[in-house]
Amino acid sequence: MPTSRFRSDEPALDSFYFELSDKQLQPLWELHGLLTPTPRVRAIPYRWCADDLAKLGRRAGDLVPIDRGGDRRVLAMANPGLGGAPFISSTLWAAVQYLQPHESAPAHRHTPAALRFVLDGEGVYTLVNGDPIAMARGDLVLTPSWTFHEHHNPGDMPMMWLDVLDLPVVAALDAVFFEPGGDSEADRTEIPRSTAERRWGAGAGLSPVGTPDLPPHSPLLVYRWKDTDAALDNLLEVEDTNDVTVRFQDPSRDRDVMPTMRCEMRRVNPGTTTRRERQTGTRVTAVLDGSGTVVLDGESFDLSPGDVFVVPSWCTHQLHARTRLDLFTTSDSPVLEALHLHRSEEVDS
Amino acid sequence: MPTSRFRSDEPALDSFYFELSDKQLQPLWELHGLLTPTPRVRAIPYRWCADDLAKLGRRAGDLVPIDRGGDRRVLAMANPGLGGAPFISSTLWAAVQYLQPHESAPAHRHTPAALRFVLDGEGVYTLVNGDPIAMARGDLVLTPSWTFHEHHNPGDMPMMWLDVLDLPVVAALDAVFFEPGGDSEADRTEIPRSTAERRWGAGAGLSPVGTPDLPPHSPLLVYRWKDTDAALDNLLEVEDTNDVTVRFQDPSRDRDVMPTMRCEMRRVNPGTTTRRERQTGTRVTAVLDGSGTVVLDGESFDLSPGDVFVVPSWCTHQLHARTRLDLFTTSDSPVLEALHLHRSEEVDS
Amino acid sequence: MPTSRFRSDEPALDSFYFELSDKQLQPLWELHGLLTPTPRVRAIPYRWCADDLAKLGRRAGDLVPIDRGGDRRVLAMANPGLGGAPFISSTLWAAVQYLQPHESAPAHRHTPAALRFVLDGEGVYTLVNGDPIAMARGDLVLTPSWTFHEHHNPGDMPMMWLDVLDLPVVAALDAVFFEPGGDSEADRTEIPRSTAERRWGAGAGLSPVGTPDLPPHSPLLVYRWKDTDAALDNLLEVEDTNDVTVRFQDPSRDRDVMPTMRCEMRRVNPGTTTRRERQTGTRVTAVLDGSGTVVLDGESFDLSPGDVFVVPSWCTHQLHARTRLDLFTTSDSPVLEALHLHRSEEVDS
Amino acid sequence: MPTSRFRSDEPALDSFYFELSDKQLQPLWELHGLLTPTPRVRAIPYRWCADDLAKLGRRAGDLVPIDRGGDRRVLAMANPGLGGAPFISSTLWAAVQYLQPHESAPAHRHTPAALRFVLDGEGVYTLVNGDPIAMARGDLVLTPSWTFHEHHNPGDMPMMWLDVLDLPVVAALDAVFFEPGGDSEADRTEIPRSTAERRWGAGAGLSPVGTPDLPPHSPLLVYRWKDTDAALDNLLEVEDTNDVTVRFQDPSRDRDVMPTMRCEMRRVNPGTTTRRERQTGTRVTAVLDGSGTVVLDGESFDLSPGDVFVVPSWCTHQLHARTRLDLFTTSDSPVLEALHLHRSEEVDS
Secondary structure: OOOOOOOOOOHHHHHHHHHHHHOOEEEHHHOOOOOOOOOOOOOOOEEEOHHHHHHHHHHHHHHOOHHHOOOOOEEEEOOHHHOOOOOOOOOOEEEEEEEOOOOEEEEEEEOOOEEEEOOOOEEEEEEEOOEEEEEEOOOEEEEOOOOOEEEEOOOOOOEEEEEEEOHHHHHHOOOOOEEEOOOOOOOOOOOOOOHHHHHHOOOOOEEEOOOOOOOOOOOOOEEOHHHHHHHHHHHHHHOOOOEEEEEEEOOOOOOEOOOOOEEEEEEEOOOOEOOOEEEOOOEEEEEEEOOEEEEEOOEEEEEOOOOEEEEOOOOOEEEEEOOOEEEEEEEOHHHHHHOOOOOEEEOOO | OOOOOOOOOOHHHHHHHHHHHHOOEEEHHHOOOOOOOOOOOOOOOEEEOHHHHHHHHHHHHHHOOHHHOOOOOEEEEOOHHHOOOOOOOOOOEEEEEEEOOOOEEEEEEEOOOEEEEOOOOEEEEEEEOOEEEEEEOOOEEEEOOOOOEEEEOOOOOOEEEEEEEOHHHHHHOOOOOEEEOOOOOOOOOOOOOOHHHHHHOOOOOEEEOOOOOOOOOOOOOEEOHHHHHHHHHHHHHHOOOOEEEEEEEOOOOOOEOOOOOEEEEEEEOOOOEOOOEEEOOOEEEEEEEOOEEEEEOOEEEEEOOOOEEEEOOOOOEEEEEOOOEEEEEEEOHHHHHHOOOOOEEEOOO | OOOOOOOOOOHHHHHHHHHHHHOOEEEHHHOOOOOOOOOOOOOOOEEEOHHHHHHHHHHHHHHOOHHHOOOOOEEEEOOHHHOOOOOOOOOOEEEEEEEOOOOEEEEEEEOOOEEEEOOOOEEEEEEEOOEEEEEEOOOEEEEOOOOOEEEEOOOOOOEEEEEEEOHHHHHHOOOOOEEEOOOOOOOOOOOOOOHHHHHHOOOOOEEEOOOOOOOOOOOOOEEOHHHHHHHHHHHHHHOOOOEEEEEEEOOOOOOEOEOOEEEEEEEEOOOOEOOOEEEOOOEEEEEEEOOEEEEEOOEEEEEOOOOEEEEOOOOOEEEEEOOOEEEEEEEOHHHHHHOOOOOEEEOOO | OOOOOOOOOOHHHHHHHHHHHHOOEEEHHHOOOOOOOOOOOOOOOEEEOHHHHHHHHHHHHHHOOHHHOOOOOEEEEOOHHHOOOOOOOOOOEEEEEEEOOOOEEEEEEEOOOEEEEOOOOEEEEEEEOOEEEEEEOOOEEEEOOOOOEEEEOOOOOOEEEEEEEOHHHHHHOOOOOEEEOOOOOOOOOOOOOOHHHHHHOOOOOEEEOOOOOOOOOOOOOEEOHHHHHHHHHHHHHHOOOOEEEEEEEOOOOOOEOEOOEEEEEEEEOOOOEOOOEEEOOOEEEEEEEOOEEEEEOOEEEEEOOOOEEEEOOOOOEEEEEOOOEEEEEEEOHHHHHHOOOOOEEEOOO
8 A cells, every 4th residue: 555755634635645656746735845045955064174084094094905895995074964975065075095105096987077186295196097197295186087097106105185076966967887997007116297297288378289089078187286386376476366266277178177076276365364255066175285264154163284174055155364375175166057057146244 | 972874893993983983084995886887876767647647637736725835736756766755866856737727826936947848738828037928738838947937827727737847956966046926917818929939939040139148048938839840740751760859959059948958859650669778867758649668678668648757867768659659858968968977878679 | 683662762771672572571661551540441332223233134144145154144243442353342242143044053062152142033943962942032042161052943934133152251261162063953843842941940949859960051051031021020029129130040059150151131110210330341231122221431322122232341331211121131240250350339420 | 434344246245244344243254263173372382581581680670760660670571472462371461570679669559460489589578468578589479459569679689580460361351450559668677477477377277267357369478488398398208200289279268379370389300201281271380490391382492490481272281300390380270260161181292
């Protein structure tokens, strides 16, 4: 006998609800919370502290072999509002990944896109479709949708970095595909400059002619801190502001680095308080350098190097820089914009 | 004291899991089913029969006043695989809406976009941002994201139609906004041709010069069955096939009618069996006319006029037309394509 | 011994000029008129009268066989300012073409694009890459760049129409290619609806799925007067103005019908005087119906059905409609816009 | 009495031709050479020798004051096929410009776009809309359409560079506008890095957020030789070829640096003979370094540093590098491509 989640004191209606249930139908007038004045966001503003991430990363390195499962030694930031789901928001996955010396994480590919941002250390290299990319502090490394990737730590020091994926979006769209790679290569000791950088990284506005067809993501797979740092300094020189941002873009086209994730680096001068604003979509921010405060929907969080915080959709956010703040932010804005669901506004204090 | 959903027989690991949980972190190696070889789709293939929809629509009309809640008398098709969620798949909402004679559904707007497809009857008109659109069998009517809309039935016959919304996508992206409208207008007895049609509907390739700025959706808000029917006949004449499809497009640009939903009308000649194929993303199909069979992941469903069926992501589908089939299909393909997550393939029988 | 077009009274300079000339160099300081405050336009505003065109077309029909040369019996409008060049302006070619009963103009193709606008009569059909297109009053027919085309008059009445080509632009870019066609087909007596119309002409926003790749021009090769006329009427109903314009567009994309020529139809209500304006680029206008006046750089020209006039670049123009004016205009605006050389402004009276 | 350029031995026709002439019409069948199988190109392949350009530039510097006329001390390369017109082809203007120590060329702007390529020397700076750009060997400097520009030589050495403009195209389209600037600034002794470079030149794929609206041309106004040189070296490392090319692009978008001109730098290894090819449109090439040969429509020209040669439309060209050749080429390809008139092919030897 069918049961229904809808009940009524009126017998005719109650019987009708059972019949609806039997035919896989539901009465809209008994459904609530579907169309809300502003987004009903389950994820809450939250900050993960650098010390906790570092300490627990090391513990994972000691306790858990890399091949225990999932091919990766990864600690996922689970937003307390999501009821135990391993996501930092309804649209993004964020995690720290830890590699011991002489370990490697084997090759695979998946439709969810990933980025790696290095908050500290160096020594690991990532192979993206076979192109080796050395990773160091401040570098942004892309492993876009459906590219094979593996991580190697040929050195004598462990290394940890931040991973962000669009996995919840791809899962919500029922579009997750996964494929294990073949045998991973043996560790290299010399990591050459990546082919991607030699083709696309020579300088602004210099494009190779006659190279392979462009993929749907940036053909440049790594953005080096030296360049980003210089770009921020240059902008502070020429713009009349204490708060500048550089966007990482596909150098071959007017697009974000990947179809689903925007990446930006922001530099806020000491003593500066930024505009109070909010927008649709999730922002995940990592502190590369500096200290200060972020206020998220009225709650204040102290910031130190290595901290990671999440700004859920439509949550107001405002920064105060005690020392010069360098912040890496990734967001799902390209998704919101592509679907014309992007809204943003400044919020009065 | 924190609890953890992860447990281990090894005391050190168990204690580590508690600590992770305390810091809102989760161990990837204990998470399963995140990255699957092919999409793990919870929605199942399913068909709602015209008779059930008609009968239960009428029952709702008799039992439930229009103002009971949600502003609309709507029966939502709840996919049996989704555990009680009122969605036809993880990305689309589909429902039948029923208006009694001389009833109206009041004005509101929301960021989820909606379309209305009329499987039978006539007499209702919809106001979209104040522009009146008479609705009749075979017509496709758009109420795009954030446009005010209200429905009026000034006649003496009830009317029912199919509603499809991208609500689950917009909700998953934490981007639902809703606003009630002002007072709805009184019923009109004369429904003029819509301004949208007079600006944009005169003929293929004729664009008004000097009209208002274009919205992010089609400025043409209704596609009339007479035109669609003729287009399908014309295509069958000039193409060497028994299976033709017309896509409803924004006449001002090379785009789908709305950023999140594709709409198509397909005509399959009697006796024809179509290619067996699958793709990422959900397809919702309504039978306007004809009879036949659809096979969804190996399961066969009979089709009659007014039936509605769902093809979840990566589900193989194949049609057989007993009589000439006219099928309206809407899908989330624009979303998958915008994010470069679209895959499709022909599947060997 | 080299000669130079530059001379100087100073012997050293004179000798230098000779040396420059010997090395194929020229001194900028002796060149004048290269960079002028506003465009130095050699073409002048001009109008060709319908009566002259009709009478001389008939005379050509009587005197000159179709195969005398150039494959076409065409009278080119030669702008009096261009020193004998057979062009209506520095960028466009305009002409009338005349076909006697049972004559045909053989197949060929060329990179210059052409359009045909029928000011009067009917009976001729044009084959574009083999697709037959019947031509009648008010119809716009495209024979885009590098499409084979031939004209047939199977009927008993002569017919004349307006041809406009982008020939001067293509010639200035050293990009003219020409190829004669194979044997032309025999006259047909029944002209079916063109394949192009059956694929693309069913209605606004209805696009065939699965048809051949799109060419760089509109896949719809003819725009029928019935549709254009209705579109203008509709616009006059919904817009608060006495002066409406419909642009002919590629129905598959947001583009002009061809990469080099814009086509528009304008309807001006009786008694209306339009804005006085000017823009870069040439406009060629033909009067389909109505009478009135056009003022071009201060000079007034009476307008009657069948008249053709040219508005050269940066020439001010203003219309006055005595009766309802229907005007077809083609321009090189897509060229100016693609190269970001388009300027337009309203000019105070 | 009207005269006609067309005559006939048949009195009726002769009289008809007079009448046509009187009405500003011309008979197509008497016009020849309008539609040719391949482009009828008046410009011929030609090379200007570095020594001649240097010697005559110096002579101009000695003989002609900067303010003699045209605001610039410029020697225009006049293609011998163009009957005395001061253009290097029907679409491009090319010239050398010479500034004595402590001279400056005053500010003005014009719709024709210009580029400056430095074949030797340094010391001059150009102000583009007030932004100072120091110029040195191998640098490409843009002064796009309608940007104010002035040149200053604050140093003690004269300097000469190559100018290329799209002037013939803009003139053919009747779209030349010119405006003198205000007072030029006094010479600076310190030339800072340009604002354009500090905003857009930090590195590949790093875009400033929140800067002024983008112009229709590259916001980066100079491409430095150090970067170009490195890009070519990198490409030679990763591509399996002896012949690599870098295109200068708008770093903010997938476009050429300006809407009308493409710029490329090519490096050909010693001993390499390139493919023999041709395309529509003009190419102007300057030898930055190296020696070799270019064969243009079968005629061989020796190449030395500082030489400039022109490849007219549809002229076959093939290079042989004796030593490593570094070649700067600019072309009107964006124009041909925008209008879908671009053709290219490899030509069998």
